[in-house]
Amino acid sequence: MRLLATAALMLVPAAAVGQTAEWTGTWKIVNGTCREGLTATVVEVPGTVTLKGEGNGRDIPPSERVVRVAADGSGRGIFPNPVFGDLEVAVPPGRGKRPIKLTQQTRGICQWELR
Numbered sequence: 001m002r003l004l005a006t007a008a009l010m011l012v013p014a015a016a017v018g019q020t021a022e023w024t025g026t027w028k029i030v031n032g033t034c035r036e037g038l039t040a041t042v043v044e045v046p047g048t049v050t051l052k053g054e055g056n057g058r059d060i061p062p063s064e065r066v067v068r069v070a071a072d073g074s075g076r077g078i079f080p081n082p083v084f085g086d087l088e089v090a091v092p093p094g095r096g097k098r099p100i101k102l103t104q105q106t107r108g109i110c111q112w113e114l115r
Contacts, residue, residue, distance in 0.1 A: 020045050023097045025114040032110030040114055042100065049075065049091050067091055
């Protein structure tokens with residue numbers, strides 16, 4: 001019985017890995033005059049989208065933000081940031097590469113899309 005329980009637990013991660021999507025994009029400014037060009041890797045698993053920003057090596061450090069998403073793939077998250085204030089991430093419905101929006105309003109409204 002113990003062997004069956006262990007085997008069943010080992011199957012769960014394998015199923016989740018099969019549903020993982022990963023892609024890389026560049027943040028492009030769509031509104032405002034803020035900087036653009038930072039690269040981020042997006043990792044999707046059922047229930048979450050994780051954005052891993054590489055930073056710029058100067059004033060923007062690497063980051064990782066996890067957004068909970070609904071069954072349709074959409075979700076929102078607000079994350080405090082010491083440089084820009086609160087950042088809002090909006091993930092549209094879908095799966096795989098799609099335009100994810102990032103908004104900050106502390107130093108003027110700026111919006112980016114990860115493409």
